[in-house]
Amino acid sequence: MADALRLEKLETFLIALPARRVHRWVGLDSPIGAGYVVTRAQLIDGSVGWGEAQPIKTWGGDDAGRYGETPKTTITVIHEYLAAALIDVDVRQFEAVHVAMNRTIRGYPYAKAAVEVAIIDAVARSMGLPVYQLLGGRFRDKVAVAHSIGLMEIDEAVAESVQVVAEGITTIKIKIGVEVERDVAIVREIRRAIGNAPKIRVDANQGYKTWREAVTAIRRMTEFGISYAEQPVDGIRAMAEVSSRCDVPIMADESAWTERDVTAIAAAGAAQYLSVYYTKPGGLWKAKRLLTVAGAFGMQCDINGSAEMGIGNAANLHLAAAAPEITLAGTIPVTSTAEIERTRIAGRKYMDDIIKTPFEYVDGCLIVPGGPGLGIEVDEDKLRRYGVTK
Ligand SMILES: [Mg+2]
Known part of the structure; x- marks a missing residue:
């Protein structure tokens, strides 16, 4: 060598x-x-x-x-x-x-x-070797996809939710944080339309202006079977106020970038779940280290992201493959290309991609690609x- x-x-x-x-x-x-x-x-x-x-x-x-x-x-x-x-x-x-x-x-x-x-x-x-081998080896072969319903009209959101459940999605993530009545209504209407089997989670992207407003919204949504609420407010102290008053777990995303953030979140009781992806900590190796810290505090994690393209999805899939702490469905986009369509709508952000062969999608899960490397070929x-x- x-x-x-x-x-x-x-x-x-x-x-x-x-x-x-x-x-x-x-x-x-x-x-x-x-x-x-x-x-x-x-x-x-x-x-x-x-x-x-x-x-x-x-x-x-x-x-x-x-x-x-x-x-x-x-x-x-x-x-x-x-x-x-x-x-x-x-x-x-x-x-x-x-x-x-x-x-x-x-x-x-x-x-x-x-x-x-x-x-x-x-x-x-x-x-x-595959990338996951350099991150500690393959712990899992597939990752469940949570389909993200962005901010949109309620009737459009309901229609899209029904379509993606038909395409195998088992978790719907609804963007909220706009206004309590609107947010409760979208959760209620989607739950009515998709029935009780699929999981629903919500993400406010720090949108509620006060922790009291967030508590009101989340408590009312609990009636419609939400699994957890992501980043309702800005700041670890406000997150802790919400967390201490809600029955469902609270997830930190915007609050959690580094290992030190994770320690502060755990110490404050601000969240029980963490959203982790390779970009926020500055790379796969740093994300793996952060996940170890999260695991030490008993936190459950998901892979989240920023509407990655195929290369970014491959990186996150290798991270998920190597991390036992990733136990929740992830909002990993389902890559399709113009030539190979894995899904019509489920998890799909783009109409084409720069990788040649998209990852397999089976029963609502993305299959972790093998190697060498990220296991992709760039077109x-x-x-x-x-x-x-x-
Ligand atoms: Mg988020």
Whole structure:
């Protein structure tokens, strides 16, 4: 084996995919999939790996912290700082990769995640192993998909929920956080339409202005069988107030980016569930470490995200495969391409993708791809076709 395996080339591409429909949540003001960053890492042994970031400028943590990245900040950070910081690093040493990136610039977890995933993909391909093997091995083969109902009119939401249950979906995630009466009504109407078997969970994206408003909404929704409520309010203290007054578990998403966040959430009793994906902590390796901390506090986790494209979905599927703490259905998009349609609507965010073969979808679950690497092949024609000017 070589003494060191270093980066030879790090490239970025700005990609815009055609969306299936407009997807909205509280606070989002730019369309999903319009300007996602794809990274390509080439190592000195010729191995190539791919990564992806979904920078959304209004997406971030509590109190407007962490982080608000944009496609252009991501690309700038990668080329001006991260690539230079990694020149002499043996990229097989994942801890060293993160130390080098964090030393050169603070923050920008999405940029770091896009680089780290491309590196891990390339290293895994160089070793002839699937990515999950480098994260501790395969603990599961499939992940249940939660279909996300964005902010939309109630009759449209009901129709879409019925359609996706028919396509095998067993968990519906409803975006709320708008106004109590409207939010209770959408949960009630969807429950009426789909019956009692599918699970329903809700996500307010910090939308309630006070924790009291959140408590009122969640208590009323409990009547319609919600499994849990995600990020009702902004801030760990307010989350703890909600959590202490509701019977259903509370999930932290915007509040949970780092291992230290998880510790603070646990100490405050702010949530029992955590939403985890490879981008918020700054990469797969950091996400795996964060999940270990969550597990130590007995927290259950899901894979969530920001309407990933195929590369990002592959990264999250490998993370879920290796993490016993991921016990809940995830809002992992179901990738389809123009040629291969896995679902018509269920979990589907885009009409096409830049990976050649989408992941298999069986009985409401996505099947974890094998290797080597992320187990995907990027379609270079589509990479050009959906490329937009940086
Ligand atoms: Mg969320």
